[in-house]
Amino acid sequence: MGGDAAGPVPMEGHDFALWEKRVDALMALCSAKGHFTVDGLRRALEDMGEDAFENHSYYERWVAAINQNLIEAGLYTLEELGTRMQVVAARGRTYGDASGA
Amino acid sequence: MAMHQVHNRVRVRAIMPPGHVRVPAYLRGKTGVIERALGAFSNPEQLAYGLPADKTPLYRVRFTMQDIWGEQAESPIDTIDAEIFAHWLEELSDAP
Amino acid sequence: MPHDHHDLSPSGHPYRTDNDGPLTYWQQMEIALRELLIEKGILTAAEVSAQIDLMDSRSPANGAAVVARAWTDPDFKARLLDNAGDAAREMGFDIGVLHLIAVENTDMVHNLIVCTLCSCYPRNLLGLPPDWYKTRAYRSRAVREPRAVLAEFGITLPETVQLRVHDSTADMRYIVLPARPAGTEGLDEAALAQLVTRDSMIGTGLPRALE
Structure with missing residues (x-):
């Protein structure tokens, strides 16, 4: 990315949503506990390719990369994840309803 | 693995392996000067894959914009510093 | 001044609107993997909260x-x-x-x-x-x-x-x-x-x- 041609720097910003702060915290905690490293996160981010950078937000990419590393570390299985995501989605239509907090 | 001294001229290796490497593509094959030695850090090319990582010397290397972009440089006096691991640096001889 | 923001939250970032939009796929994933990690004893809800508080303090x-x-x-x-x-x-x-x-x-x-x-x-x-x-x-x-x-x-x-x-x-x-x-x-x-x-x-x- 360094050195590529690109347009003006977009100046708009946003404060972080609770789910984004939680993704950030999960990364910090899992790496501090030795389950994977920031380089593992970066490797998974890079492996997503250019389209992911354009089409998904920063913490969307992060949660995908964290999940990739946790699956590789064997902390839970894809079946467990899929089952739990289905349970979560059934709880409600907003993040607040579905996270139960 | 050669230890580099401050002010020595080095060239970043131009190899392009796939996978996680902390050497930006725009610096590969470019020549700079050791700005400071930073000590040894775990090799990110091993960490990224969950492998035991070797402690590897890390250096800050200073490049001029001219070194990197040639005549396209925005301002030849400006510089870029980057951290590069020892195994990506080749020492250049000052001898003719 | 393009960057002289005067409407910033204490975090130094602009305020955001309330997060009551539809639950996204990625939010589902965040909730699910956090709950799995807590249930398996890898981390606790208190640790997640404390980590968020720590980052907010910076x-x-x-x-x-x-x-x-x-x-x-x-x-x-x-x-x-x-x-x-x-x-x-x-x-x-x-x-x-x-x-x-x-x-x-x-x-x-x-x-x-x-x-x-x-x-x-x-x-x-x-x-x-x-x-x-x-x-x-x-x-x-x-x-x-x-x-x-x-x-x-x-x-x-x-x-x-x-x-x-x-x-x-x-x-x-x-x-x-x-x-x-x-x-x-x-x-x-x-x-x-x-x-x-x-x-x-x-x-x-x-x-x-x-x-």
Whole structure:
């Protein structure tokens, strides 16, 4: 990315949503506990390719990369994840309803 | 693995392996000067894959914009510093 | 001033609208994997909350205090330029294992920080980075045409000033020590800290001038 041609720097910003702060915290905690490293996160981010950078937000990419590393570390299985995501989605239509907090 | 001294001229290796490497593509094959030695850090090319990582010397290397972009440089006096691991640096001889 | 935000939350970022939109796929994933990690005893809900609180406590004000100390205490400034991480810890900031290098702006040199490979930032001192720092545009252009980028932030650098760009490619993080504004001889450390903006510590801004 360094050195590529690109347009003006977009100046708009946003404060972080609770789910984004939680993704950030999960990364910090899992790496501090030795389950994977920031380089593992970066490797998974890079492996997503250019389209992911354009089409998904920063913490969307992060949660995908964290999940990739946790699956590789064997902390839970894809079946467990899929089952739990289905349970979560059934709880409600907003993040607040579905996270139960 | 050669230890580099401050002010020595080095060239970043131009190899392009796939996978996680902390050497930006725009610096590969470019020549700079050791700005400071930073000590040894775990090799990110091993960490990224969950492998035991070797402690590897890390250096800050200073490049001029001219070194990197040639005549396209925005301002030849400006510089870029980057951290590069020892195994990506080749020492250049000052001898003719 | 393009970056003189006056409508910022305490985090240093603009306020956001309430998060009551439809649940997204990625939010489902965050909830699910967090719950699985808690159930398996890998972490606790309290640890997640405490980590969020810790990051929320980190903001540009911490860096501003470090800069103001360096402007008023030459011995501290020497320690900051020697090892910025230790200097920040000496002031009591909990920055974890952060390896921090301070780079000094002078009449002859202006410094600019970028991470072209991802979004490395001295987050354990300054909090989370602004969105623009993570954009393709900033990461691509800061090493190719940094003067043009600075101009978009309202800084026109004289040709005689050397611009040093620092690409955070590995284990170091960087903070710019901006030059102390003229006419501030009478200000104490706390008043000086009020002049130090987040962007002035990244190099895309300058400290506020006196009114």
